Amino acid sequence: MRAIVVSAPGGPDALTYTDHPDPTVNPGEVLVDVTAAGVNFIDVYHRMGRYPLSLPFVPGKEGAGTVAAVGEDVSELAVGDTVAWASVIGSYASKVVAPASQLLAVPDGVEAEVAAAVTLQGLTAHYLTHSTYEVKPGDSVLVHAAAGGMGLLLTQIAKLRGARVIGTVSTAEKEALARQAGADEVLRYSGFAEAVRDLTGSGVHVVYDGVGATTFDESITALRPRGMMALYGQASGPVPPVDPQILSQRGALFLTRPTLDFYIATRDELAWRAADLYGWVASGALRVHISHRYPLAEAAQAHEDLEARRTTGKVLLVP
Structure with a gap:
């Protein structure tokens, strides 16, 4: 598969577009063909080494796509389902493997690209307004x-x-x-x-x-x-x-x-926030503004533009 790889911390040029081994599906995991990956400032912090990850790594925590295969012990998802995620490192790639417990079934009325654009930031906005400070x-x-x-x-x-x-x-x-x-x-x-x-x-x-x-x-x-x-x-x-x-x-x-992981610490909490979020999107109560779509190979440009505040709304990478 093709992926973005960071071999050493640095600027946007640390994002290298290259061939990468296809991921292996273990029990409890799901293989997804990535439709789009969300670009977030957490990815910038990982790339810079501000929040260190083991090197080398494929960045990106957020995305959406289509289930291509399921491992043993996975019964809640099937091949062909549209899913999204907010906490799966390795999303800047054409394929990703994720624990089934981290994946969210995307309901009818929410397109895969929209799910890729809204899941991480939408869950964050939900916990900030409903839990950190209940507006x-x-x-x-x-x-x-x-x-x-x-x-x-x-x-x-x-x-x-x-x-x-x-x-x-x-x-x-x-x-x-x-x-x-x-x-x-x-x-x-x-x-x-x-x-x-x-x-x-x-x-x-x-x-x-x-x-x-x-x-x-x-x-x-x-x-x-x-x-x-x-x-x-x-x-x-x-x-x-x-x-x-x-x-x-x-x-x-x-x-x-606050950080997101502590507000989706259980599957029930993740499901509650996602149900509200996708429900608002499907009903039209919440509009998702996707301002920039970059080919996966242009991840470095996406990071440059994000850091220079040349973007508005959401930035996506499309394999």
Whole structure:
């Protein structure tokens, strides 16, 4: 098969398109022909070695495709089924083997490419709005990078839960996308904390921040007393060490650094979040914006564009 392989940490040029041995299907596993793989910042962190993996490795955690074979002890899936996944390393390839327990049957009304585009970020947006901080009607929510793949989903799901959503973006084009997703107010990054306080009076109930270093301090300032800072990513770089006393001084704030794996730790929790997510997509309540599709061989360009913030919505690799 063809795959992207990382032999040593580095920049986008560390992503090498090459022949790779076909995966072997063991008991409890499923072989999938990949329709599309989602590109996420976690893939960038793996490529750079910020979150190290054993070398060499095939990157990518998210995708969707068609079941080509099932191993022994697999009864819930069959050849020809459309499936998606959010936590299977090796997705930048034409084929992938995954534990059946990690695969989600994609329902009618959800195309495979859409499932590849929404599963990882959609599950993340679900846990952030339903579990990390349970958004309630009337809450004020700040969503950074509101025109990105995560931001567009977070905005829509927070609106479904009755929130007032304030988004941050860098350009007029991205502002238009954020407003189309339902953002009530859209700000530029410069001085956003003061603008948030002007809009809300006391600050927002929760900040969903996947940007990290460049937004963290102002995000803390934008919170109301006892507000929640949910730092779920670090696209601009890691946040320096934080003195917990700051949380007290700013109003008994909460700070968490959540990750998806701890919110889909059981099959029941994964199934609950996926059922909500795919149900919203199938009904039209949640729109998935796929902005860029790259051939698998152009994975390096996809990473370059993602890191340079030249993309909006979701980026896919297509074998």
